[in-house]
Amino acid sequence: MHKEGRSWALWLAAVIGGLIVLSGAYAEITRRESNAQAELRIALQELRSQIEEGSLLATHAKIDRHWDSFVREHARQLEKHMQASVDDVRTKAIEARHADIGEVAAQRGQDALASLRRVRSEPAAPATLDGAASEMERSSQALSRLLSTLPQQAR
Amino acid sequence: MKALELFLGILTSVGGFVEIGELTFALNAGSKFDFALLWVVALGTIGIIVYGEMAGRIAAVRKQPVFQLIRERTGLTAGLVTLIAANLVNLLTCAAEIGGIALVWQLMTGWAYRPLIAATFVLLALAVWFFPFKWIERVFGLLGLFMVVFVAAAIASRPHWQHVLGGFVPQLPEAATSSELWLYAYYAVALFSSIVLPYETYFYASGAIEDHWTTKDLTLNRIIIIVGSVLGSSLTIALAILGSQQLSARDIEAQLPGTAALLAGVSLGPWAVVAALIGMLFAFGGAAIETTLSSAYNLAQFFGWPWGKFRKPRDAPRFHAAWFTLLLLSTLLIVSGIDPVEVVEYSIVFAVVTLPFSYFPTLVIAADKRVMKGFANGWLSNALGWLFLVLTTLAALCAIPLLVITHGGRG
Numbered sequence: 001m002h003k004e005g006r007s008w009a010l011w012l013a014a015v016i017g018g019l020i021v022l023s024g025a026y027a028e029i030t031r032r033e034s035n036a037q038a039e040l041r042i043a044l045q046e047l048r049s050q051i052e053e054g055s056l057l058a059t060h061a062k063i064d065r066h067w068d069s070f071v072r073e074h075a076r077q078l079e080k081h082m083q084a085s086v087d088d089v090r091t092k093a094i095e096a097r098h099a100d101i102g103e104v105a106a107q108r109g110q111d112a113l114a115s116l117r118r119v120r121s122e123p124a125a126p127a128t129l130d131g132a133a134s135e136m137e138r139s140s141q142a143l144s145r146l147l148s149t150l151p152q153q154a155r
Numbered sequence: 156m157k158a159l160e161l162f163l164g165i166l167t168s169v170g171g172f173v174e175i176g177e178l179t180f181a182l183n184a185g186s187k188f189d190f191a192l193l194w195v196v197a198l199g200t201i202g203i204i205v206y207g208e209m210a211g212r213i214a215a216v217r218k219q220p221v222f223q224l225i226r227e228r229t230g231l232t233a234g235l236v237t238l239i240a241a242n243l244v245n246l247l248t249c250a251a252e253i254g255g256i257a258l259v260w261q262l263m264t265g266w267a268y269r270p271l272i273a274a275t276f277v278l279l280a281l282a283v284w285f286f287p288f289k290w291i292e293r294v295f296g297l298l299g300l301f302m303v304v305f306v307a308a309a310i311a312s313r314p315h316w317q318h319v320l321g322g323f324v325p326q327l328p329e330a331a332t333s334s335e336l337w338l339y340a341y342y343a344v345a346l347f348s349s350i351v352l353p354y355e356t357y358f359y360a361s362g363a364i365e366d367h368w369t370t371k372d373l374t375l376n377r378i379i380i381i382v383g384s385v386l387g388s389s390l391t392i393a394l395a396i397l398g399s400q401q402l403s404a405r406d407i408e409a410q411l412p413g414t415a416a417l418l419a420g421v422s423l424g425p426w427a428v429v430a431a432l433i434g435m436l437f438a439f440g441g442a443a444i445e446t447t448l449s450s451a452y453n454l455a456q457f458f459g460w461p462w463g464k465f466r467k468p469r470d471a472p473r474f475h476a477a478w479f480t481l482l483l484l485s486t487l488l489i490v491s492g493i494d495p496v497e498v499v500e501y502s503i504v505f506a507v508v509t510l511p512f513s514y515f516p517t518l519v520i521a522a523d524k525r526v527m528k529g530f531a532n533g534w535l536s537n538a539l540g541w542l543f544l545v546l547t548t549l550a551a552l553c554a555i556p557l558l559v560i561t562h563g564g565r566g
Contacts, residue, residue: 056407
């Protein structure tokens with residue numbers, strides 16, 4: 001059983017190692033061919049998802065004033081991710097030769113970032129939170145429309 | 156006394172069931188596929204029960220921890236590969252947990268992230284240094300029980316219970332495109348891996364030896380692992396329900412621990428946010444300590460060094476140096492600026508690759524009547540053990556290709 005165990009383990013390690021190499025090769029080949037479109041789609045989806053979360057945060061922040069510090073800090077953490085996503089969208093759009101889409105998306109991202117900053121600075125002001133939630137909803141819808149203009153991924 | 160031991164053991168294992176990776180994958184599994192992956196949670200829970208019970212039984216009967224078995228049964232070369240892979244996964248997981256703690260702590264206090272990482276390192280090091288093994292288990296496990304707030308939040312979110320129950324039947328998502336099917340497969344493998352993370356088995360078996368278990372503790376072992384895991388998995392199910400109820404319609408992918416707290420607050424109000432944050436803080440803290448100690452156990456057991464929290468540093472210097480080094484390296488990794496949730500996503504996928512190498516020797520020894528005598532596996536343990544070995548081997552083979560095909564699980 002010891003010998004069987006050893007040969008089984010070595011066989012499995014070799015197969016997994018082979019699959020890792022093949023996966024790496026596949027990733028390299030697809031990166032060179034047409035992955036830029038898919039990467040742009042993913043970057044746009046991530047940005048839209050973060051904007052939606054910002055809107056959810058603003059909507060519920062106004063319901064209860066007892067969690068101001070949580071709202072402020074969560075908005076701060078979300079803002080960091082959103083800023084990175086805006087930069088990512090710009091880069092991926094240029095790589096996918098869709099700089100126009102990238103610019104529109106980045107502008108929407110900047111609008112959402114401004115709203116999120118307002119949430120962070122005034123987490124207990126209902127009017128601010130209402131305005132921020134609506135603004136982020138609009139940005140999210142605009143990104144959804146942009147996403148629908150991109151060709152579907154084929155795999 | 157035994158009843159109290161049992162009660163605390165169960166509570167501890169419930170509180171320590173979910174860590175940052177499982178939290179993220181469960182929320183996102185619910186957000187992306189509603190209840191269609193709940194059967195994976197059930198499958199993973201049975202898997203961790205089967206192998207955890209075997210590892211605990213071997214530890215009680217033979218006083219042999221998992222990595223000693225790995226070296227004995229798979230040989231030096233494959234054993235060494237498993238050791239390196241397991242400890243790299245532990246390093247990544249521990250780094251993610253430390254980052255997760257700092258993020259949660261920041262949500263509670265508003266203090267800066269990087270100093271909080273340093274403070275987390277100091278507090279965790281002090282806890283491992285000064286707390287006896289049982290205290291570590293109990294303090295972090297029991298305070299991690301605040302995570303039960305997610306179960307209350309899931310119930311309060313009024314899911315369609317018939318649909319929830321339907322999720323426990325293995326299925327494919329409805330009207331899915333090929334890319335959605337790949338993503339579904341990726342999430343199935345990752346969610347399964349996040350539940351049966353190998354460090355949990357290493358830590359559980361080593362803990363049994365630390366606690367000086369004997370054959371008289373076998374019933375205790377069985378009850379704790381079965382009841383604790385089943386109740387613990389209810390937290391994972393609750394997170395998936397919350398993901399489906401509150402994130403799916405908006406198509407949100409959770410990228411921060413605060414998202415989980417927000418969802419608890421949306422369902423139950425601000426007190427639930429506080430409970431969720433405390434629960435996550437201690438659950439992640441417990442996981443960070445377990446991965447740290449697990450790495451030291453693995454190294455010491457593989458190379459035959461003296462080991463154990465019950466041994467003073469002068470009696471087991473390499474063991475104590477090993478956990479401290481791993482904790483320090485994990486802290487340096489996360490302080491460099493990488494995102495904890497991104498790290499844990501990779502660590503969970505790589506963890507599945509090491510699973511069959513840990514499970515195979517455990518199964519072989521637990522089934523061996525010459526070695527285990529009257530405590531060897533019965534037919535049910537053997538049947539489930541082989542079934543899960545096949546499943547984990549398949550998952551190990553698919554994990555990396557799925558990671559690549561789905562762009563790291565992003566779509």
